[in-house]
Amino acid sequence: MEIVAVDRVMANGHADRLTRVIGHLVNNALDATGSTDRVWLRLARGRDFAVVEVGDSGVGMTPEFVNERLFKPFQSSKTGGMGIGAYESYQYVQELGGRMTVQSRPAQGTRVTMLLPLSQLPRQAEASVRVAA
Numbered sequence: 001m002e003i004v005a006v007d008r009v010m011a012n013g014h015a016d017r018l019t020r021v022i023g024h025l026v027n028n029a030l031d032a033t034g035s036t037d038r039v040w041l042r043l044a045r046g047r048d049f050a051v052v053e054v055g056d057s058g059v060g061m062t063p064e065f066v067n068e069r070l071f072k073p074f075q076s077s078k079t080g081g082m083g084i085g086a087y088e089s090y091q092y093v094q095e096l097g098g099r100m101t102v103q104s105r106p107a108q109g110t111r112v113t114m115l116l117p118l119s120q121l122p123r124q125a126e127a128s129v130r131v132a133a
Contacts, residue, residue, distance in 0.1 A: 001026070001030070001039045001040065001041070002038065002039070002040040002041070003040070003041045003042075004040065004041070004042045004043070005042075005043045006042065006043060006044040006045070007043070007044050007045035008045075009043065009044070009045045009050040009118060010050070010118065010119035011049075011050035011096075011098075011116035011117060011118060011119055012096055012097070012116065012117045012118070012119050013092075013096050013116060017092055018116075020089075021089040021092060021093065021114070022041070022052060022054070022114075024085040024086070024089050025054040025089065025112050025114075026039070026041060026054055028054075028085075028086070029054055029055065029056035029058065029110065029112075030056075032056050032058035032059045032060070032109075032110065033056045033057065033058035033059075033109075034058065037056060037057045037058045037109070038055075038056065038057045038109075039054075039055070039056045039057075039058075040053075040054070040055050040056075041053070041054050042054075042055075045118070046115065048117065048118060049098065049115035049116055049117060049118060050115070050116045050117075050118055051113065051114070051115060052113070052114040052116065053111060053112070053113045053114075054111070054112050054114075055109065055110065055111035055112070056109045056110055056111075057108070057109040058109050058110065059106070059107065059109075060104045060105045060106045060107055060108050060109050060110055061102075061104040061106065061110060062104075062106055063104075066102050066104055070086060070102060071086055071087055071090040071100075072087060093114055093116065096116060096117060097117045098114060098115050098116040098117060099114070099115045100112065100113070100114050100115075101113045101115075
């Protein structure tokens with residue numbers, strides 16, 4: 001798995017819940033890939049948002065699944081999956097004022113992009129809570 005942190009950013013949200021959301025996206029990407037496929041996580045700063053991208057070169061999803069079933073409870077592209085993690089992740093990002101988009105093609109992979117509102121901490125506070133990427 002490749003991890004790229006382009007910028008240092010701070011986003012609004014509860015650290016444990018955001019960790020679960022990102023972990024869920026990464027686990028889905030890993031589940032959708034074989035041993036020769038690629039999985040990546042990219043973090044960057046947009047104008048008003050932290051941009052978190054999780055992608056893979058795995059099995060992908062059909063446009064119909066992405067448009068009609070993805071992010072709905074009890075809908076999953078995985079055998080035995082419940083779709084609850086995707087639904088809860090999507091709902092939480094929406095509650096924060098963020099967005100989640102998906103680009104996917106069967107047999108070519110998937111890219112999920114999360115836009116999370118940037119934290120507006122004063123410069124002094126920001127310097128004291130930074131974590132090295």
